[in-house]
Amino acid sequence: MPDPVLSLKDVTLSLRGNAGMVGILHGITLDVNRGETLGLIGPSGSGKSSLLMIMGGLERATSGSVQALGQDLTAMNEDALARFRRDHMGVVFQSFHLIPTMTALENVATPLELAGVKDAFDRAQAELEAVGLGHRADHYPAQMSGGEQQRVALARASAPRPQILLADEPTGNLDGANGTAIMDLLFGLRDRHGATLVLVTHSNTLAARCDRIVRLTDGQVAKDAQAAE
Template identity: 55%
Template sequence: MIKNTLKDSLQKSIELIDVNLTLKGPSGNVNILHNISLSICEGSSVAIVGPSGSGKTSLLMVMSGIERVTSGNILVNGEDISTMDEDQLSVYRRDNIGIVFQSFHLIPTMTALENIMIPLDFAKIENSYTVANEVINNVGLSHRSHHYPSQLSGGEQQRIALARSFAVRPKILLADEPTGNLDNENSKHIIKLLFSLNKQNMSTLLLVTHNSEIAKHCDRIITIEDGHVLNDIKS
């Protein structure tokens, strides 16, 4: 079964097969994801929606390899990340994944430009300074390059976080409510950026959102409820 899926998945970006996630809570084990099977095509945009606590963030965490599945397999371009050790997983993340969280996770003691240079340096990209300058320009913030996160507005910090995630042109971008803390104007700007970068880089976008208008912009909407896939609609 896995062999066949392996062959099929070569054209697919991400394949989840019977994924289960159980974590230890204060009062025993909690079953968080139940038998999730999904195929996500390369370059597509997928909205992940569902009530609070339904498992959306957990789903992104297992796809990034930050959280290990309890059972099941996750194939990314045919490679099974569920059997990788920690070193292999960190290389997988470096080479494939960009993550944008709801809170920006910028390093406070580094300037905007230095924050963007982190993944570039980690990936040993030689002209990281030039690339970081290009990327900061793409998000319209070159005039803020030498500012520290505390000197930037929430919207600006999120644009820097987005620039940092996209700097290495990851094949897969995981965005967990990236506009959750922003006002309407800044949200629109971030979403526009996400979709234009998704198209320019042909990267696969998985976007957790509570906003149905934003979800409708995606190629596909997956609804998670109580750790199950409730609905999977192509738009």
């Protein structure tokens, strides 16, 4: 039986622009099942990143309902959403979003400390080891390459053992070799922790590694199909 961890029903999103309100998403209905890997693809401006942000409670739907792990995200205030993400979600962005004044180890340990994990630094070190950066634990973001910074961001997202991993173009700022390595790590972390993974990507090759591919066009689901074997 399907076991959705994310469930969106008739979701719309409109944002105010210079010329007034602009429709971004139009009536999105979509379930993502436990343990599934879902690739969100489509041309620039199709609403992929906006949809991912709504799944993570980082953007509020204009209308419709968004449920994650049986909880209604649309009914939560900002503090409740932040706690829910802390406890249940890991988010990886294209631009890393590391704290520049913190070492790699401190960046990974911070969400664990906020969650009250007693062995936060030990677990953070283990996650850095898992992405091949144990030897860079004391380095600051400015001392690391883009690929290394994204590995730290992956370690930070996976350290709390999230049930849902959301990744927005995680290889967008990296060259081919680094991008492939990051995707191998991302899928490896998914396998290791059993998380559900939703991945926004422009790469058909990366999307094909997912169990299922959803194509967006003009803020609507244009295609929803199992990835080819």
